Amino acid sequence: MALPPSSSSSRNCRFVPPHLPDECWESIFKHLTNPHDLESLSLVSRRFHSFINRIHTHLTVSEGLLPHLPALLRRFPNLTSIELTRYINADIDAILSQIASFDLPSLHSLDISHQRTFPSDGLRQFSQKFPTLKSLYCSHTHPDLVLIDECFPNLEEIDVSLTYLFPDTEALASGLKKLRKLDLSGTYMLGDSSIFTFCQNCVSLEALVVHQTDSISKIGIGNAIRQRPQLRSLDVRWGNVTLEFIAALALCAIAEGGLPLRELSLGDSSGYQYSGISCLLRKCNLQYLDLQRTEFLNDECVIELSLLLGNLNVVKLSGNEKLTDLSLLAIMRNCPFITEIRMERTSLGKHKLEEDCLVVNSHLKFLYLAQNKWLDDGSVTMLASVCPNLGMIDLTESWRVSKGAIDVLQMCRKIQHMNLAHLGWDLFQFLVNFEVPTLFVLNLSWTRISDEELSLISKSCYKLKELNLDCCQKITANGVKQVVKNCKQLRMISLYSCEKYLVTLLLGWYSKGHL
Template sequence: MASSSSKNSRYHQHRQPHLPDECWESIFKHLTHHPHDLESLSLVSKHFLSLTNRLLTHLTVFDPLLPLLPALLRRFPNLTSIKVPGSRYFTGDINALLSQIASFDLPSLHSLEISYQDTFPSHGLRQFSQKFPTLKSLNCSRMRPNLVLIAECFPNLEEIHVTFTSFYPETDLQVKALTSGLKKLRKVYLSGNYILQDSSIFTLCQNCVSLEELVVRGGIVTLELIGTLVSLKCLTCLHLSHSDISDEALCALADGVLPLRELSLQGCKGYQYSGISSLLRKCNNLQCLDLQGTEFLNDECVIELSLLLANLNVVKLSGKNLTDLSLFAIMRNCPLITEIRMVGTSVGKHKLEEDCLVVNSHVKFLYLASNSCLNDESVKMIALVCPNLEMIDLNHCRRVSKGAVEVLWRCCCKIQRMELALLGCELSEFQFRVNFEVPTLLVLNLSQLSITNEEISLISKSCYNLKELNLNYCYKITASGVKQVVKNCKQLRMISLYYCENVSCDIVSWMVLARPSLRKIRAPRCSSHIVDQRDYFLRHGCFVEWIPKELSLIMKWSDQIFL
């Protein structure tokens, strides 16, 4: 029998079809929705490990990764993008880091982000440019940049992000030098630049005739400037946030017949309904519209404008004059809408009958945080109208109970992310009673909720595929509740326990050993025990973060003021 079994085994191995690596890569891409999903595949075999290594294209460099960086750069040869976050997460020498990266062979690298650095790394960028002169995207936001050096080092740039955080006289000259030297620019983001002159934009438009995306923050949008912008016949994305712009300027922009797909007038002043309606009548193919901070907007305006936006995918609105009438009019009149952001509005103020609602299967993302009128009835209406919802933000919706969340879980079978911080704080007597599976939920924010160990245990059993869980300020949670989460959620990668006063730091060691999938833990409080074992946790693949005691006191004091 053993001999026969062995022969059958060899027969099946011989008959097993061989798939080219390209086929396996295609299969992996279809099976995974996030780079983290590749981790389990990489453990199957050395062959799968080599394939998944080739599929990782983005790398973020934090302090804990620095000792491993050479190994990571050798392991992932197809990196296309490297991000170095600000001083909170990276405290090393940015010049030395860029020089180190430049010593490796990364033929596919075309994007670099070094935002929020304390100093502009001129030396490091020069060395980096010698190895990667064909870099196409550079993000150096939130620092004082040397635009002349950038133009010299990276003549093939197609995308650049720059933020001017303070006034200095040479800004306008630097922008002109940048745009004169970078003829291939297609995407330009100049945020925080209240001091830029029209002449800089004129030079930009004259030199970068292939410009597709332009973000300019602040200033006065004149008719002359509009005349320059409409000369950019490839312009599909225009952000003029926090600017002064008149109805005449908007009408002139409409007459330019630009192929705009994305428009942001967030925080803009000086225009009225007639100006924006004239523009939207001409921009028939607009897909993304941001009118946050527009003071004159009310339900009547939004209802009329929604009739002009048949191709809209994303809309962002704000203001207490907007209610359920605006929300459901968008869902009804914009059949392709996928994302609606109405933070700090009055959704929930007007009751709508069910027979007035139209199901929109395209809506996937709803941002409804800080809606003081939103209640359970409104949330239940949303659950009925948006059956394919994947993400909802109900942070600081104090009149929404936990029972409404259960309705969302039942009705929206594709829900993946829920933001529920400070949910129903005016209805603290309600409790989660979920007794059904929610296998799609991956990210859950329950911070500042009056939630018990029994409730979090029920949630972890139902939402067993959770990868990220935020329990900050959940003062009723103890180590027992946390252990239930770690035991039940076998794919958990991040858990945040800031200010969980009844959870001891001793549990951190147990979590790291009990759940190998954990990659980040925000400890409940700072202690010498955590600090001393940080390297030990890193060797197990988990980064443990904590708030220093001094900062902890400041944050707790400020939270008590603003909550």
């Protein structure tokens, strides 16, 4: 029989963690979305450094990074997208030529928006190395459409918003057979015939974005959409949509037996009525709906529309002052797959609901309820009780809310992001000693939180990564020290206009002879 190891040999043994395959480590790191976390992990070991280099897919090139661009392109061989930040004081053609000299087989997206000149020569060289580019963003530039058509025939997405486009777009539209998404917002010298040509010739077009394009009429948009009945996403924002436009959409839907539209944005638009939008929604299976600041919208409309939106994931209803708790209840009850609700600047809280009227919605993760003057603790607490998987809530400037915000922390055990800016003065009297290990982002700006209360918050929310304390006039350097001591993962703390903090910090430096 083997003898047990001696105590001395046991003390000398060390546990060696099992060796995980590279694929497992890469899969773990891909779930980390915060770039600060990835950069920290890359310093742990050469192996981790190598993994993170391989999974890094996006590079934003600012003027300060230009001297290091070759090193960065060598470090990240699997980049899928590159963005050149606005107003780089350098030769953009030369930068694109430099990028084209590297082997980046996965690169499929390029953003050259906000550049003073359109880099025609650089794009020609770039296209020789990356002819299969799928996405090109050139907003706020003067794009050469003929060159784009010649260089990148495989484009699936193009953004030419807020640019000067010539009326003759037929050549571009004819060449981009694979185009799936087109953003023409705010374009100049572009008329109904141009948008019609795009929809007629771009046979794969599925998403169209047109904001504030005065040279294109609503009837023109409606006629164009009839040429492309497989549209899945439509984002149209004008001061006046007109009945003709809604009618064109509805007729298209009826003619096709069901328009495959999945996303519809009509925020800030007017001129249409409930009958038009309900007729359209009866023929669609929407997952995303934006009806912000819609003149006719009230609780009765939302209740009826919610019955047509069984597969809805995101709804935006902000700026509709006629909407109350009845609208929110209808969405949570009739849209079981809803994940995000935006109801800022409404009348939430004005129509009190009984607790037994609410239904549990396990899919809801994002609630934007800022600037609701009627919203109070009771309403927020009831919402927290039926949203077990809530990950983010925004209660900015909801003056009547105090204890309700603390109830969210206690009841929603998956909460990661809270915005409590401008909340009531008595918010922190309800603080108790409990842990919230999931909270990563917290905004307490413009509140009257003290050092003692901040210390308690930092002990409870000890995994905070971002903390905003702007204009918190009672905070001093002592309170900030407690946060830094308790929140070991903190990556960002904002202290703009915290006068007491600055005074105590300067006095501390002075007492130590640093001033």
